[in-house]
Amino acid sequence: xxxxxxxxxxxxxxxxxxxxxxxxxxxxxxxxxxxxxxxxxxxxxxxxxxxxxxxxxxxxxxxxxxxxxxxxxxxxxxxxxxxxxxxxxxxxxxxxxxxxxxxxxxxxxxxxxxxxxxxxxxxxxxxxxxxxxxxxxxxxxxxxxxxxxxxxxxxxxxxxxxxxxxxxxxxxxxxxxxxxxxxxxxxxxxxxxxxxxxxxxxxxxxxxxxxxxxxxxxxxxxxxxxxx
Numbered sequence: 276x277x278x279x280x281x282x283x284x285x286x287x288x289x290x291x292x293x294x295x296x297x298x299x300x301x302x303x304x305x306x307x308x309x310x311x312x313x314x315x316x317x318x319x320x321x322x323x324x325x326x327x328x329x330x331x332x333x334x335x336x337x338x339x340x341x342x343x344x345x346x347x348x349x350x351x352x353x354x355x356x357x358x359x360x361x362x363x364x365x366x367x368x369x370x371x372x373x374x375x376x377x378x379x380x381x382x383x384x385x386x387x388x389x390x391x392x393x394x395x396x397x398x399x400x401x402x403x404x405x406x407x408x409x410x411x412x413x414x415x416x417x418x419x420x421x422x423x424x425x426x427x428x429x430x431x432x433x434x435x436x437x438x439x440x441x442x443x444x445x446x447x448x449x450x451x452x453x454x455x456x457x458x459x460x461x462x463x464x465x466x467x468x469x470x471x472x473x474x475x476x477x478x479x480x481x482x483x484x485x486x487x488x489x490x491x492x493x494x495x496x497x498x499x500x501x502x503x
Contacts, residue, residue: 282355283348283387283394284387285387287346288401288402291308291345293306328378331370344398347395357371357375415433415469417429418468419464426457440473441480445485446476450472
């Protein structure tokens with residue numbers, strides 16, 4: 276029997292999962308990228324129905340986050356189509372049809388259409404590659420640029436990991452404070468700046484932290500969308 280074709284969010288494990296979400300069996304929120312300067316986003320904003328398309332995509336992501344295989348609109352052997360999405364979210368069916376039509380086009384490719392087994396296989400490979408990048412990031416060397424007064428080499432994956440490890444700490448604010456401390460104390464330069472920052476955050480956490488609200492930890496790293 277030929278497998279049914281289903282819609283799915285492209286590269287879900289890379290764009291809509293992080294170390295925290297992968298530990299949660301059932302999500303009530305979605306880590307959502309907040310980048311607005313990519314070509315795909317800019318192209319979509321130039322579409323005459325960009326508001327409908329972007330709103331519909333967010334709803335698709337939210338629904339997809341609750342599927343047995345996250346990102347794939349397929350539940351218990353049943354394809355989730357535009358009518359199902361409309362019943363689940365209250366968004367018009369024809370808007371989801373438009374999303375399926377436009378967002379699978381080559382110039383956007385925010386959605387893909389394939390068989391569930393092919394999509395799962397692709398997701399598994401993407402997840403392994405993403406974990407490999409995260410592991411590589413753990414071994415990356417950070418340096419202090421004395422002229423700029425900045426610690427260089429920090430990536431988004433570092434911010435996410437620190438936010439998860441030190442939930443009471445405003446990571447971005449404390450990095451700036453640590454950088455200023457290094458500027459003010461030139462004789463106290465460090466050999467391992469990743470360890471230096473981890474110790475800095477740890478001490479801040481022990482003193483009660485610097486985060487004003489529980490949401491700040493997530494805001495430090497990514498936009499988090501509640502999936503209803």
